[in-house]
Amino acid sequence: MQERILILGGTGEASAVARRLVAEGRDVISSLAGRLADGPDLPGRVRVGGFGGVEGLLNFLRMERITRVIDATHPFAAAMSRHARAACAMAGITLERLERPLWDRHPGDRWHWADDAAMAARMAPGLGRRILLTVGAQTIGAFTRFGGPYYLVRLIEHPGRLPFPHYDLLLGRGPFPYDRELAVMRRFDIDLVVSKASGGAATEGKIAAARPLGIPVLLLRRPGPRPDSRRPTYQSGSDLSALHAP
Numbered sequence: 001m002q003e004r005i006l007i008l009g010g011t012g013e014a015s016a017v018a019r020r021l022v023a024e025g026r027d028v029i030s031s032l033a034g035r036l037a038d039g040p041d042l043p044g045r046v047r048v049g050g051f052g053g054v055e056g057l058l059n060f061l062r063m064e065r066i067t068r069v070i071d072a073t074h075p076f077a078a079a080m081s082r083h084a085r086a087a088c089a090m091a092g093i094t095l096e097r098l099e100r101p102l103w104d105r106h107p108g109d110r111w112h113w114a115d116d117a118a119m120a121a122r123m124a125p126g127l128g129r130r131i132l133l134t135v136g137a138q139t140i141g142a143f144t145r146f147g148g149p150y151y152l153v154r155l156i157e158h159p160g161r162l163p164f165p166h167y168d169l170l171l172g173r174g175p176f177p178y179d180r181e182l183a184v185m186r187r188f189d190i191d192l193v194v195s196k197a198s199g200g201a202a203t204e205g206k207i208a209a210a211r212p213l214g215i216p217v218l219l220l221r222r223p224g225p226r227p228d229s230r231r232p233t234y235q236s237g238s239d240l241s242a243l244h245a246p
């Protein structure tokens with residue numbers, strides 16, 4: 001049977017895999033959830049929007065005669081990964097997971113951990129008064145319930161007016177280099193960074209910049225059974241490891 005690969009994407013890693021596999025002449029379909037109005041420019045076929053749960057994904061896999069699925073979604077996209085595991089098991093299709101490594105912890109890092117957004121939102125006002133909030137549009141809602149601190153909210157797309165009493169909005173798409181992060185934290189007098197434990201090079205700049213400034217970082221733990229892994233993990237036999245090779 002001819003190989004046809006479905007990449008579950010929405011991340012820089014997924015885009016990189018798609019570009020590489022298409023350049024190799026493989027038959028690739030990239031799938032995006034469609035959360036952003038302005039999605040990545042990808043080679044090969046691109047489909048946008050949910051599949052309709054496990055059943056919808058299973059139908060898609062069969063209709064499109066998919067032979068291999070690469071789950072390169074974000075570490076916090078737990079539902080999509082769960083559905084991919086279930087549908088691929090039912091269809092008997094190979095599933096590879098491209099798991100983004102967590103940032104390395106260095107001496108001087110002041111990391112605090114929250115189990116979820118609600119817990120992080122409760123903890124944040126006790127850790128800082130001028131907070132750089134980089135948790136993504138779907139997660140900021142939890143923080144709006146706790147007035148008091150000033151939030152510098154960084155998002156990819158404009159969310160409209162946010163219900164924070166004191167805030168500024170920074171629009172930007174990664175990668176965010178160290179020097180720029182350092183300058184942002186100094187300019188806005190930031191004293192706490194709040195982030196998902198996403199890992200990856202594109203957003204490591206804020207973690208590194210917090211270090212010399214002595215700023216604590218409040219991290220939301222990854223959901224579900226996923227490890228807060230410091231090493232990339234792949235299904236054995238995967239040829240994706242080259243993506244993270246030194």
Ligand code: NAP
Nearest residue numbers: 009010031032033050051052053073074076077078079080
């Ligand atoms: P999620 O909670 O795991 O997924 C919710 C639903 O969205 C899924 O059940 C599925 O709908 C649909 N979906 C998610 N990813 C999809 C994909 N790649 N292709 C088609 N449908 C998809 O996911 P999420 O956290 O909302 O993330 C959505 C997308 O944004 C993902 O592709 C992820 O890689 C990307 N992203 C997420 C974050 C984050 O912090 N969560 C950060 C950066 C990028 P159906 O059940 O209808 O199939």
